[in-house]
Amino acid sequence: MDLTERMRRLLRKAMEESDVRGFFDQAVDVAVELAGAERGLLVRKEGERLIVVSARNVDRESLRGREARLSLSIAGATMDEATTHLIEDAARQGAFSTAESVYELGLRSVLSVPVMLEGTAVAALYVDSRFIAGAFGEEDARSLETVADFLSLCLWKHGMLEVQRRQRAEAADLREEIEALKAQLDELLAVTRSADRASAAPSRVVGAGRFPLLTGDSAAMLRMQAVMERVLDNDVTVLIIGESGTGKELVARSIFEHGRRRGGPFVAINCSSIPASLIESELFGHLKGSFTGATRDKKGLFExxxxxxxxxxxxxxxxxxxQAKLLRALQHGEIQAVGDVTTRRVDxxxxxxxxxxxxxxxxxxKFREDLxxxxxxxxxxxxxxxxxxEDxxxxxQHFLEENRRQGLTTVKGISPQAMLVLxxxxxxxxxxxxxxxxxxxxxxxxGELLEASDFEALARAESVNPGERGGRSRRSSAT
Ligand SMILES: Nc1ncnc2c1ncn2[C@@H]1O[C@H](COP(=O)(O)OP(=O)(O)OP(=O)(O)O)[C@@H](O)[C@H]1O
Ligand SMILES: [Mg+2]
Structure with a gap:
C-alpha cells in the first residue's frame, strides 16, 4: 500500500480509535515500514522507569536482555532531551557505544523520536536495524516525527476524552447532590407547613374529627377510619392488626366509644399476660368450689x-x-362457666x-383456622x-401537650431540624x-424548643441502620 495512503489511514485511526493500544501497534508498524527498519518500539516513562508500550518484530527474549537495555537507554535519552536521536552506526557512536558493547550486540542503526504532549516528551518512538549501518537518514527522521505527531494527537484526544468522562461523572454527582438537597428542602418545607398547621389548631390537636383519640390525619389514617365507620352501628366481630405500638388498643376503644354500645362497659383482656390455666375462668367465670382457690362464684369478662x-x-x-371454647362462645353467643353444667347467653x-x-x-x-x-x-x-x-x-404536638398537662415539662415546641430527625x-x-x-x-x-441535639440517639440509630424499616414489626415467625 502506498505510504501516503498508510499515513492517511493512520491519521484516521488516531482520530477514531477507542482501542488506543491497537493504534499504538499500528503506528509502530507504520514507523518500521517508513524507515525500512527491522524492529520498532514505543516506550514511555513512569517516574524513572521505562515501559514498553508496544513492540513490533521484537521477540520477548530480546526485550529482557542487554540489548533491550541499550535500546531503552536511547529511548530514555530521546525523552529526557526531547530531541530526535539518529544514530547511524551505534557501534561506533559516542555515548552508546561505551555504555554496552554495541557491536557485540549487533545493533547498528537507530532512529528514535520524541512523542510530545503539551511541551513534554511523554514517549519515544524507536526503530532500529541490527545489520546495516547508516540505514536511516534525515528523511526517515522527519517521517517518524510525523508518526510521532499522530501519536501525540491520539494521546491528546485520549486525555481529553478522559477529562470529558470525568467531568460528566462529576456533573452526574452534582446533579444527584442537588436532587438530594431538593428532597431535603421539600421535607423541611413539609415539616414547617405541618408544624404551622398544628400550632394554628386549637388546643385539641387534629384527630380528623370523628375519632378524637386518634391523632393523625394522613391518608393512611383516614382510610383506616373509613373502615372503622362501617362497624360502628353493628356488632360484627372486628380483627385489628398492626405492628406493636401502632395504636390498636386506641382503635378498639374508639370503635367502642363511637359505636352503638357506647353506653355499656368496655372491657379489655390481654390474652398473653394471663396463665393458660386461668384464662378460661377469666373469660367465662367459675362457680364456687370448682377448683382450689375458687372460694366464691365469679363472673367472667364475657358477662x-x-x-x-x-x-x-x-x-x-x-x-x-x-380457642375452641372461644369459638363456641362467639358462634352461639353462649358461655359455660368453669364448674357449671348450664350455659348462659351473653350479649x-x-x-x-x-x-x-x-x-x-x-x-x-398454632391458631385454629375456624376461629x-x-x-x-x-x-x-x-x-x-x-x-x-406526615402524622x-x-x-x-399532641404528646408535648400531654406532657405539659401532666406537668412534666414546659417545652413548647420543636425546631424544624429536630422535626427532620424525627x-x-x-x-x-x-x-x-x-x-x-x-x-x-x-x-x-x-430550652422551650426541642432541638435536634435532644434526639441524638435517633440520628445515630438511623445512620447505623439506615435502610431498616419497621424492625420490630409483626413478629412473623410462628413460635
Ligand atoms: N393515633 C394515635 N394518637 C395518639 N396516641 C396514639 C396513637 N396511636 C397510638 N398512640 C399511643 O401509643 C401508645 C401505643 O398504643 P396502643 O397501646 O394502642 O398500641 P398497640 O398497637 O395496641 O400496641 P401493642 O401491639 O404493643 O399492644 C399508647 O400510649 C397510645 O395512646
Ligand atoms: Mg395493644
Missing part, C-alpha cells in the same frame, strides 16, 4: 362486658384449647387485636408510623416509641 364491648388483645397468644361485641401474623400461626398449627375465619370478618389494619410520617408533627427515623416501635422518645426528650430538654 362483665355484657351490653358493651370485649377486647381480646394479643389474641394470637391464646392457648389452642381455649357482647367482640373485638380482637394482634400484632402476630395469624395466617402464619394457622399454617403452623381465624370467625374473627376475621372485618379486618382493620393500623398503619405503621413509617408509612404515615409525626401532629403527634409530636421524620427521618424509621420508628420500629411506632407511636409508642415516639411517645416515649418525646417524654424523655422533654425531661432532659434545656
Amino acid at each position: 362483665v362486658a355484657g351490653g358493651g364491648t370485649l377486647l381480646l388483645d394479643e389474641v394470637g397468644e391464646m392457648p389452642l384449647e381455649m 357482647v361485641r367482640v373485638i380482637a387485636a394482634t400484632n402476630r401474623n395469624l395466617e402464619e400461626l394457622v399454617a403452623a398449627g 381465624y375465619y370467625r374473627l376475621n370478618i372485618v379486618t382493620i389494619e393500623v398503619p405503621p408510623l413509617h408509612k404515615r410520617k 409525626i408533627s401532629v403527634l409530636v 421524620r427521618r427515623y424509621s420508628w420500629p416501635g411506632n407511636v409508642r416509641e415516639l411517645e416515649t422518645v418525646l417524654k424523655s426528650a422533654c425531661l432532659f430538654a434545656e
